[in-house]
Amino acid sequence: MKGLILSGGAGTRLRPITHTSAKQLVPVANKPILFYGIEDMAEAGIEEIGIIIGHTGDEIRGAVGDGSKWGVKVTYIPQTDPLGLAHCVLIAQDFLGDDDFVMYLGDNLLRQGIKEFVDAFEAERASKEGAEKPAAQILLAKVPDPERFGVAEVSADGARVTQLVEKPEEPKSDLALVGVYLFDATIHEAVDAIEPSPRGELEITDAIQWQIDSGRRVRHEILDGWWKDTGKLAPLLEGNSLVLEAIESRQDGSVDESSDVAGRVVIEEGAQLVNSTVRGPAIIGRDTRVENSYIGPFTSIYFGCEIVDTEIEHSVILEESSIVGIPRIVDSLVGKKVEVKRSEARPRAVRLMLGDHSRVELD
DSSP states (O other): OEEEEEEOOOOGGGTTHHHHSOGGGSEETTEEHHHHHHHHHHHTTOOEEEEEEOTTHHHHHHHHTTSGGGTOEEEEEEOSSOOOHHHHHHHTHHHHTTOOEEEEETTEEETTOSHHHHHHHHHHHHHOOGGGSEEEEEEEEEOSOGGGSEEEEEOTTSSSEEEEEESOSSOSOSEEEEEEEEEOTHHHHHHHHOOOOTTSSOOHHHHHHHHHHTTOEEEEEEOOSOEEETTSHHHHHHHHHHHHTTOOOEEOSEEOTTOEEESSEEEOTTOEEESOEEESSEEEOTTOEEESOEEOSSEEEOTTOEEESOEEESOEEOTTOEEESOSOEESOEEOTTOEEEEOSSOOSOBOOEEOTTOEEEEO
């Protein structure tokens, strides 16, 4: 079985961060989101991974390399325009060949990984014959806003998927497609057969529906555990919080006698805590200096940052940013090499979403 990770999207819902960076490389708990998907595939025994890349392809190549750090081999597949998930399958046909494969959206996070999902699909394909042998497998989750997703309808007994619709205006189900799919080689026939949707994209929901209409079985499971599509600020911060809840405390950096660390906290190598308090779950990145500051729960501060005379909580701070003299930052995503400093007036709380190389002076 092979893997296909989609990392070619423009990330418009996370602008301005994604004007200069790939959304799949925004860190969650100080690890790029894309790396979680690669790790999940490696854990599931997948050794060959194709990564669909777009205009941020050079950045993704630089971060991932050849995949050897995960024990996998990575092949990069350029996509000139984001023309839909099924289009990604179409342009990856040479890489995929006739092998079964997992398709994984590069900005998604799954608590449970994909190993059980992959094992179940392979077991059924090995044990079933004819029409009962699954040609695809989808993972579903109940959501309050299904109109934002591909939506699945299932039979009354819950045994079979009967209909898939991409972002319906009036959803007939609250079951959204999670960004992980398994396919056999018949999906290539499906993506060749479908037409672009009114959005001008080749929809993977249409391709799976083609499989259903052609008499092929599409297996489904309801997600047990959390899932986050991190393409927007709120779910990205939620995903960061959920991952932080599972971290194990580690102190590789320095903490002086006047500092206080409580709860699950990671202090990475080269990080310094000076007269500061950190309440976990939280992570302080390598070579980051935190001085006279409070870092509250569900906060990730990436490498090379400077945090002085500042309070931060429930936020993600990207690399090499400087935040000085800010009374309180909450619910925020701050980009790379951002400088935020205090002016004479002192607001009680600040909420920020700043692009890379920004400079902000607060009144």
